[in-house]
Amino acid sequence: MEDAYRKQCRFALLSFLVVLLLTHLAPVFYFIPQLTKGYILGFPTHYFITLVVGWVGTMIFYWFYIQISEKIDQEIDETSGAALEAEQGRKPGGAAKATGGAR
Amino acid sequence: MIRIVLTALFSALPVAAFAQQAEPKYFKFEPSATFSTLGISYTIAMMVSFLAVGWYAKSRVSTSDDYFAAGRSFGGISNGLAMSSNYMSLATFLGFTALLWRMQYYLIAITLSFLGGFVLISIAMAPALRRWGKYTSMQFIGERFGHTAKIVAVLCMIFLAQLYLIGQMKGTGNVFQVMFHWDYTTGMVVGGLVVTAYVTIGGMYGMSYNQTLQAVIMGLALIIPTAIILWNIGAGPASVFPPFGYGSLVPEMEKALPSYFDPFLTVNGTVPMSLKFHIGIILSIAFGTIGLPHIAMRYFTAPSIRNAKISTLWGAFFVGLIFFTTFAVGFAAKLYSVNVLNNQMGLQVQPKEADLLLVVMSQAFTPTWIAALPIAGALAAGFSTIAGLLMVIGTGIGHDIYSTISPNADDKKKVKMGYLFTALGGLATILLALDPPDFLLTSVIWAFVVAASTFTPVLILGIWWKGANKLGAIAGLLVGGVSSGWLWFSKGVFFGFPLVQAGPVGNLVTGIFTVGAAWFTVVVVSLLTGGEKDEKILREVDRIHGWRNYDPKRYSSNTFAIVTAAIALLLMIWSAMPDPAYKKKAELPAQPTITVAAVAQHQ
Numbered sequence: 001m002e003d004a005y006r007k008q009c010r011f012a013l014l015s016f017l018v019v020l021l022l023t024h025l026a027p028v029f030y031f032i033p034q035l036t037k038g039y040i041l042g043f044p045t046h047y048f049i050t051l052v053v054g055w056v057g058t059m060i061f062y063w064f065y066i067q068i069s070e071k072i073d074q075e076i077d078e079t080s081g082a083a084l085e086a087e088q089g090r091k092p093g094g095a096a097k098a099t100g101g102a103r
Numbered sequence: 104m105i106r107i108v109l110t111a112l113f114s115a116l117p118v119a120a121f122a123q124q125a126e127p128k129y130f131k132f133e134p135s136a137t138f139s140t141l142g143i144s145y146t147i148a149m150m151v152s153f154l155a156v157g158w159y160a161k162s163r164v165s166t167s168d169d170y171f172a173a174g175r176s177f178g179g180i181s182n183g184l185a186m187s188s189n190y191m192s193l194a195t196f197l198g199f200t201a202l203l204w205r206m207q208y209y210l211i212a213i214t215l216s217f218l219g220g221f222v223l224i225s226i227a228m229a230p231a232l233r234r235w236g237k238y239t240s241m242q243f244i245g246e247r248f249g250h251t252a253k254i255v256a257v258l259c260m261i262f263l264a265q266l267y268l269i270g271q272m273k274g275t276g277n278v279f280q281v282m283f284h285w286d287y288t289t290g291m292v293v294g295g296l297v298v299t300a301y302v303t304i305g306g307m308y309g310m311s312y313n314q315t316l317q318a319v320i321m322g323l324a325l326i327i328p329t330a331i332i333l334w335n336i337g338a339g340p341a342s343v344f345p346p347f348g349y350g351s352l353v354p355e356m357e358k359a360l361p362s363y364f365d366p367f368l369t370v371n372g373t374v375p376m377s378l379k380f381h382i383g384i385i386l387s388i389a390f391g392t393i394g395l396p397h398i399a400m401r402y403f404t405a406p407s408i409r410n411a412k413i414s415t416l417w418g419a420f421f422v423g424l425i426f427f428t429t430f431a432v433g434f435a436a437k438l439y440s441v442n443v444l445n446n447q448m449g450l451q452v453q454p455k456e457a458d459l460l461l462v463v464m465s466q467a468f469t470p471t472w473i474a475a476l477p478i479a480g481a482l483a484a485g486f487s488t489i490a491g492l493l494m495v496i497g498t499g500i501g502h503d504i505y506s507t508i509s510p511n512a513d514d515k516k517k518v519k520m521g522y523l524f525t526a527l528g529g530l531a532t533i534l535l536a537l538d539p540p541d542f543l544l545t546s547v548i549w550a551f552v553v554a555a556s557t558f559t560p561v562l563i564l565g566i567w568w569k570g571a572n573k574l575g576a577i578a579g580l581l582v583g584g585v586s587s588g589w590l591w592f593s594k595g596v597f598f599g600f601p602l603v604q605a606g607p608v609g610n611l612v613t614g615i616f617t618v619g620a621a622w623f624t625v626v627v628v629s630l631l632t633g634g635e636k637d638e639k640i641l642r643e644v645d646r647i648h649g650w651r652n653y654d655p656k657r658y659s660s661n662t663f664a665i666v667t668a669a670i671a672l673l674l675m676i677w678s679a680m681p682d683p684a685y686k687k688k689a690e691l692p693a694q695p696t697i698t699v700a701a702v703a704q705h706q
Contacts, residue, residue, distance in 0.1 A: 005657050008649075012226060012567075016226050019223055019226060020219060020223070020389065022219070023219025023389070024219060024381065024384065024385050025215075026212040029366045030367075036365075041347070041350050042350025042353050043347075044353070046366055047364050050208075050212070051430075054218065055215075055419075058222055059416060062222055062225075062415070062416055062419060066416065069230075070409055077649055080652045081651050083651075
């Protein structure tokens with residue numbers, strides 16, 4: 001199985017879970033109630049963390065997600081394009097069924 | 104709409120928690136003549152602009168790609184703005200402030216789940232659906248799982264779109280009624296006809312341009328008054344950025360209402376919120392957002408996948424900006440009422456009036472010409488969501504179903520069908536909203552639960568697991584749709600057995616069971632019936648992930664499917680178990696009061 005395939009699946013699953021965590025921090029406070037003590041910039045710590053991580057944190061993470069996912073997509077395009085050409089080269093007459101560029 | 108959401112959530116909370124004191128006097132909002140005149144002027148100017156934009160967009164429509172996907176040319180910041188206004192409705196604009204009044208931190212958790220779902224669409228399925236090259240999620244389901252699955256998906260779409268739409272129409276009528284003293288029917292029909300007209304005429308182009316404009320209106324109509332309100336109640340220079348502009352007032356709030364920031368309590372600090380409620384939020388709100396077809400539709404208008412992702416980033420920024428500003432004005436309203444008004448002989452705020460807090464606070468602290476802005480913002484928010492839902496109905500029936508019935512129909516005929524069914528969808532919704540049934544009280548929240556229990560499992564598994572097949576998808580859609588409908592009407596009881604221990608905000612907790620049931624069904628039925636065998640479809644699954652060649656081993660892991668099905672089964676069992684937190688006896692909340700006299704003093 002290709003590296004790019006594994007990267008795509010793992011990265012999508014990881015990103016899905018990270019965004020779920022960043023935007024659903026409330027359950028964390030059940031397990032770490034100490035986070036409900038103290039203040040950051042005038043706001044209670046847990047409240048500030050929920051807002052900043054849930055919005056700004058998610059946006060920063062998503063920006064990195066865009067960069068990495070684009071690289072993975074490019075890798076998929078290149079490796080599968082090369083594999084397709086090799087496949088077609090082995091089968092003169094073009095018996096291979098290409099699925100076509102998909103970007 | 105706002106009132107619907109409020110009542111939806113409030114009605115699920117324990118009755119005792121909302122018990123009123125004997126013979127309360129209730130606050131009733133009475134707009135001044137100047138306020139109403141300005142509000143009507145803004146509204147008329149806005150409606151004329153929307154119609155003009157729709158008419159202008161008509162000239163750009165010549166093919167079905169133009170009508171249903173704006174020529175796939177709508178990207179970047181414009182699409183980000185359109186995405187955000189498509190997503191945010193009347194409930195967001197005014198209702199969040201009111202919900203904050205009662206739910207406090209719990210509302211923050213819910214709204215961030217909306218934001219999370221918005222981003223998760225882009226990670227879980229939007230790129231793949233965009234590569235598929237169609238116009239709707241239903242079309243994907245049709246081509247991946249067959250015509251029967253598509254018809255079931257369109258029926259689910261119509262069900263959830265109507266749950267969502269009638270509430271928006273009703274909310275529009277309510278805004279006209281309360282703000283301008285118009286008759287409910289007149290207001291709802293006028294608003295409904297305007298939005299139906301511009302969507303029908305301009306198609307996705309008209310809707311996209313208007314949604315961009317509506318996002319700008321919403322932003323200005325919320326941020327400007329909120330900044331002035333915060334400044335006037337003493338928040339200081341930080342008021343210029345309302346989302347985080349009230350930090351200096353936190354000590355005052357903690358003194359006046361110590362429970363305000365408590366993450367484990369809600370309803371003025373008296374009703375315990377458990378871990379189960381928070382997990383319910385994830386499965387109902389975030390997963391529901393992923394499945395909403397009118398949200399996913401905006402990704403099909405982008406010129407490329409990268410462009411759609413950039414638009415999502417902009418969309419997340421605008422959604423957060425609006426959400427967090429509503430938190431700020433909600434905080435200000437709560438503090439103001441508790442500190443300033445609570446000791447005066449006043450009138451209690453009913454839930455149905457609490458949705459006017461933004462307007463009340465604007466009237467109290469800003470000049471009238473600014474105070475009337477939130478009316479325009481609220482209507483823009485309602486219109487943008489109605490437009491998105493009408494477009495998905497028009498495309499679902501006018502294109503997806505019509506193409507199934509007449510596979511050889513030419514492009515012009517499909518565009519005509521799009522016009523026809525978008526208009527019919529709008530007119531049908533107006534007729535239904537003339538006399539909305541009682542069940543609409545919880546309809547919007549249930550629209551999310553239905554979307555989470557029908558579209559989300561089928562779409563995610565259809566994209567990421569080649570083993571998902573036609574029978575699994577049809578069974579999953581039916582189990583998700585029927586179980587969410589059944590548990591809604593029966594309040595969590597299945598043939599006398601309390602299947603879901605709902606408790607407060609029970610409809611969200613119900614999502615734990617229904618989403619789990621649908622996911623489990625898709626996996627088990629697909630495995631039992633041998634998975635997907637059609638190589639043409641399997642090749643397409645590779646293609647939508649960007650692959651130019653085909654490998655049967657990709658996306659075929661049954662382990663992934665079985666593990667997620669096991670988690671779904673555990674969630675179903677957990678949802679039926681009693682929640683210890685809910686057993687605690689809820690105490691009577693302290694009812695904040697607000698007086699018209701005190702508001703008037705600040706004008």
